[in-house]
Amino acid sequence: MKGRRVPRSRLRAVLRLCLVTDAALCGDRGVPAVVRAAVAGGVTSVQVRVKDGSDRDRLAQVRAVQHALHGTGVPLLVDDAVDVAVLAGADGVHLGQSDLPVEEVRRWLGPDLIIGLSVSSVEQASASECAAADYLGIGPVWATATKPDAAVPLGPEGLARVAASAGRPAVAIGGITAARLPALRGRGLDGVCTVSEVCAAPDPAVVAARLRAGWDGGRR
């Protein structure tokens, strides 16, 4: 890591519209091309997620996205793989409940990178370890095909309860579309994450722009 490139004062702005990559959904266009289009449309951060594949594949995909993001100012996070994030010099990591413990990762890597943590319940969001995370990713809000092992969907009401118990910056994930954004307003969120809606879109820039406008227009 080369020092905090995302000051804490910018964190909430960076969380507005988070793209989580899915190579299968990006298809033949490739992940970097979809990322470039999504950023042109208004994505404010990118998390590279490679569920299947080796660490070497993961590192290569992170570097390709890093190259695509060069000069845009949009931060890059790595899902799960802390070693890949460190080797690549990413801006942060996003951890799940079964990944390396967030408090230990924070102690190891210090304050200079963003750490996100996935939570699916009030219990998880109020756990003391959350204090070591910069933000919480809450979900799934709705059922989603991109993460078949995900917990039972929270729905907007459940999401609001989890966000209220979080006491930290929070984003929602899982089945989010532009049409569903109104249901997420007033739920205490800083932003929303998108996977399939943008990665599988024929025109990722257009869909990203629609999500961004929908979110910015009716925020909080």
Added chain:
Amino acid sequence: MKGRRVPRSRLRAVLRLCLVTDAALCGDRGVPAVVRAAVAGGVTSVQVRVKDGSDRDRLAQVRAVQHALHGTGVPLLVDDAVDVAVLAGADGVHLGQSDLPVEEVRRWLGPDLIIGLSVSSVEQASASECAAADYLGIGPVWATATKPDAAVPLGPEGLARVAASAGRPAVAIGGITAARLPALRGRGLDGVCTVSEVCAAPDPAVVAARLRAGWDGGRR
């Protein structure tokens, strides 16, 4: 990492009989109990391998084995997961061809930990990146059920060719039993690795002792 606990002068001695753990084969006894027995029998290093399971499981298993090894002087390596190795303060990591690149891991972590690299061919063993590894794990010598995705078995002759092109400390892995040790003599090896032969043994201490005596008796 807390400094090199295994001086280079001890490396070849440490490689004599390497136990690679397999939780399924250890069964209800648990990995730490099998490790303790194997060390009592003469194992000189332990590599914790958790192919399935989350990073959190992996970290927990590494720590449990670390506890079992406390005071024995036997070093602990972690398979694949560099971040787990660093968090746990392990003595080293063992990397495969599709794991994080050995040269980058060496630059990142410095000289103070052991790095092993798996190779399956003369080509891989003569690659320039091998210079960043402390030792090479060559295999599989014979077919093995514990790594169904492994390359075609080298056989003792093929193993000798790979070891000759390595030019670094080397151990053999894959289907090794006490009865097969004579076939590995004079092949340029510093030691042998065992997975199923010890992990699945009714008495791991006895089998480890047999392997150790067989190897020490007819070394090189």
